[in-house]
Amino acid sequence: MLLPRLHCCSGVTAYRLRAAVLIAALLGAGLAGCASYKPLPLPTQAESASSLSELHGYAGTTLPLDATAVERLVLLNNPDLRTAHARHQAAQAQRRQDSVLPNPVVGGSVGYLLSGVGDATAWTASISQDIAALITLKPRREAAKAAADEVDAGLLWEQWQTLGKARLLVIGLVEGDRQIQLQQQALDVLKQREARITQQVGKGNLERLTVEPDLSAAADARAAMDDLQRRRLDQQQQLTALLGLKPDVVVPLAPLARADLDAASVQSEAATISRRRPDMVALQLGYQAQDASLRAAVLAQFPPLSIGYDASQDNSRVRNGGPAVSFALPIFDRNQGNIGVARATREQLHQEYVTRLATSRDEVNGLLAQYAQLHEQWLALAPVTSDAVNAAARARTAWQAGLLDLRSYVDLDVAAINRQIAMIALEQAMLEQQAALELLVGRGMPSSLDQDVIAP
Template sequence: MIGCNRGRWIGLMLATLLGVGGCATYADLPLGSGAGVTGVARLSAPTSEMPLPAWSTHRFDPADGLDATEVAMLAVANSPQLRLKRDELGIARAQAFAAGLLPDPQLSVSADVPRRSGAGLVTAYSLGLSEDIGALLTRSSRRAAARDQASQVNLDLLWAEWQTVAQARLLFDQVLNLRAQRGRLEREQQALATVGTYIRAALDAGNLTYDSASAGLNAEADVHKRLADTAVALHQVEGDLHQLLGLAPTAKLDLAGAPYLNQPTPSQVQAALDDLPRRRPDLLALQAGYQSQQAKLRSAILAQFPALNIGFNTARDTSAVYTNGLSIGITLPLFDRNRGNIAIERATRQQLHDDYAVRVLATRSDMQRITRDLATLDGQLATLTAHSQQLDQARASAERAWQAGSLDWPTYLAIRTNALSADLDLLTVQQERARQSIALEALLGNTDLVAAHPDAAKASTP
């Protein structure tokens, strides 16, 4: 009997040592320089890893410039902010793994050595093994909460990827639009240089006063200022695009092709509104977060019951008497009873419930507003396009008359100023229309993007 007990506990100790031997080890992870990638050629966008199935067939070749789709693909693959989101997903999955682990049993060992020797006296010992039963009771709820939390983070990543796609398309359009504005202003500056030379020559000859020449001088100065303001705005947008793609500020970025164009029909918008809670990744993420909180509340309610710890022990006293025993530890639910945690989890659930309702309402309102704005901008674009074409024809006619000497310079400058304002207004409205269109598509959510994501399909199932 003595040998059996001793062999059993020796085996238990060996199992414990073997478990400790499988512990994780530490490895250093040095910090990077944060300099960014110095060239687009060094970046990659694996089509097999793209969130949109349609991109798998798109040819990715930075050598001939980046079109709107290639910029969006690079943003999804290399955005530093998305890298952080993916790190958060790794943490959430690790937490889900930790929540599913069984609590380790507790092993206790003690020994009593007699202070005086005598016949029949031996060293006493006690060995015990116990387990927290309460942790086992709440394990399923904790696992469910952690799984739903990981699903929420995964859906948040999906939504962040779609927002990154929208941001890449918007920045692509803004860069092209500002470059077009810069080109238009540079052409205007070159045309006004001839008029400015004429005005300054007339001033030097005394044929023109400064009061009379102020309109021409101010027109030239105004174009110079607009060109500088456009250059500053272009630097900002190009810097934002470099940062989105994870590029160094000095990396060359060649853009090619037309801006991204999307025009959802009213029926598509209405269908998206009707199906909004089952297709928008951020709403699906809120649903998963709410389910996680439901599980946390259930776990807190289960934890209000008395904590129970059960153990078994074997002992030998100094007289060499062997005993086996059972120990039970129970928390008396007199004061705490986990009421504080239950109240916190219940209030948190209510907050998430209301947050979801607010998000859905805000999304529906934004979609309706943007739809109306797009209709207004379409009408404004048609008017401005016709107006700009008419003034461009007038400018070309005035330029020929000015060169022929049959038109005075104040009239010529007035016609050029009006034509420039119309062209810049048209470019501004085109950019605003593109911004609203991209924003609407982001609010609608992409069907292919959601359908291809397993957590989205799971969360959208009633």
Template sequence: MRQTAYRVILDRLDAAYTPRCIGAPHLSDCLRQPGSTTPRGSGAVYAQITQGIALPRIQHLVAISAGIAMTILAGCASYRAMPLPTAPTAQPLSRVSVDPSKLRLPALASRRFDPADGLDMTEVAMLAVANNPDLRLARDDLGIARAQAFAAGLLPDPQLGIANDYPSPSQPGATRAFNYGVSMDIMALAMRPYAKQAANANVAKIDLGLLWQEFQTAAQARRLFVKVRAQDAVLPLLYQARELTGRRYAVLRQAVERGNVAADTVTSALTAEQDARKQYADAQHATLQAHEDLNALLGLPAGSTLPLVDGGSAPRAQADATPDALDHLPERRADLLALAQGYTAQDAQYRTAILKQFPSLTVGFVRARDTSSLYTTGFQINLTLPIFNRNRGNIAIETATRQRLHDEYENRLNQAYADIKRLQADRSILVDQLNGAEAALPALKQLSDAAQHALDAHDITLVSYTDDRMAWIARAVEVATLREALAEQDITLDTLLGVTAPADLLTLHAPASHHD
């Protein structure tokens, strides 16, 4: 019966605005068949529902409902499709542009990006920060955090309640009863400042985490640049070593076959030739891997050939870091600042949990009329009684979470100082090794050149020449490897010390003290 009545009313509401309904006193009169005294196709059920309902009131309610619906829908967001890609989207270098003004690292923002004349170390770092796929995801995370901060700052919507009652069947002197009320969640208003503080601190945390990731990406790009350039320089030396040892082995094998030398001599020559061949093959694989790692870091298609050239800002030696850098490390390291902002956000969450232990309060005002035309005005209060729960579980969770973030920051700070001290000590060892290797290199080069002249003059054998040449090649490869390791270590120290941090951003997000 109820479903039938609802369906009949919904089916007939459109008749309220037909020409025949203009001036009709009641909805039941409007919906009768012309010349008939009973409603169309509804029977006694429909007659009971529509009896005494004034048509102008129905029209008024329909107009109000339509106006409210139009107002609400006008501010609504609309759906926009975003289809997934069906093919690789990585762009070649020729189609990638970098705007230095959008880079936050000062060492990169002050340079002009122009791949036409080759990519130096700084330009490679610029391209990595601007085009790295992981950084793109991190920037999306920052957009999510900013949207969450926007949502946290919005005022709670008031709640509107509307109720209308129609006498059925109609009684003499009875009128439509209504109850209108508007209310607001007071507790949501009280917690809004802490929600905004937590959301803004979370934005700062994500932003600083992104900055630290940009630091690391730029440093990794520099390290890969150094590695690729070093391996490209070493590869010809290893190829030369493979060819020399191969020729020496062939000569000695022929000498053994003629009985001119002992068999163990050719065995050692074969071992040296196999070692040189393996070393060259390993270097080829490492060089290919370094090139592909660099392409992936820069967001370029696999197999891209980069025109790398020397130049750009070389890493600064940090054998003895300045006291200022170490003393102000918490203000210079973006990862430490990000953890500090995460602690600030959690501290606000902890305060919010404490507030939620108090009664949740909703206050509103009510205007009503009953069927006897008696008007009343009053207020309503909805109160949650904190008897059993009192939000104790969430308070315990937020307290434990804050303690973990406190310990995480402390551990990261201690680890940062330990890493710097370890790298400085290791760098001293590398410097001593490099100095020793470089000191011996000129003499070995001179002996190698002299052996080359002697071989050209047929004064020495190929075996003797190969020994002298291999000694210089081995030392040259060692020097190149040590230089690469030292350069990579200086890049890492630059990053760990925060020597290229944008001072304005780090000052803006400097960590503050927190108290219970």
């Protein structure tokens, strides 16, 4: 009689051993997919690059740098853009989290026999799956994808704006250097006249009251030079900050290529702003994400439902098993609050997109009108400047020949220089308007981004 009992016990032991091995394998597989923690300590010190050669993508043979080279270095080295890459990683991580299937729920309990007629340990076991989470899975995945793509489009727009800022700084620095060079010429001749006037006043040959306008002209020229130099230093430091350089690093810049603005081409590109500009694409993706969230909220108004299987054994070894269903009665909460918030948010994004689309076209038209005005002013000033330069050249020849006094020569020379500076200021303003228009219409951006965007 002992042999069968021993055989039965060995079978139970083998069954328990196989169950333990299966549980251990499942736990091992689950632990293998778990993430691990690795510390990332903060540095005690950090500093910007101290020379151009330390920048990523820099080639020493390209000096001086043209606008395209500067923009490329900004893209590769700008500290804010490099930091913004973390937002892309976070958005992709959130997308993965919002796209995973809900885990099934497993439960169980053990009831040890403490007293009574039973002869076995009672137990219960169950497994269930949230059906409501499966119903809303598709719109939640769509919302997560659109939200992640929205972040990428926003980062692309941030890069484009940073490039636009770098372009404006290059324009200001290059054109500012031209103005400084001319202002230095005016200051030199004014200082020469000022020195002779001061010498004659000291000798009593001239009354200071009569030559005060000449002395004031020299002081005004110094003040104008100081303003130009302060502005240049500020722009230089802004450019080095965009490049991730220390403020005292000098960035040599090449002269700018000039071309007339094609207004018809700008108007044509403005017609595709909704698919060209990353900020418009980001708004569309944000709207799509919110629309999917609204559909998920509508689907979630139905009662939360879980379906599974329950099994149990009592102390007398009676076993039961069968399907199990649980759901909430939608008496008070039918998800109406979340639906209302999602619908209102979608309406807000819709209105924001429509407003941005309308104002972007208005901004383009406004800048085109300003550029046309600047161009007309430049055309009107060009012949006047040419005449002033020719008159200054003749005056210099006459002064050197002793046919014209120094005061008259300097007045004509400074007047010509001031007109040239005014011409450069108009050219700088036109270049800045061109850069602003290229930024607004997304010139240089792809005609359509990778995302499948459908305007609302």
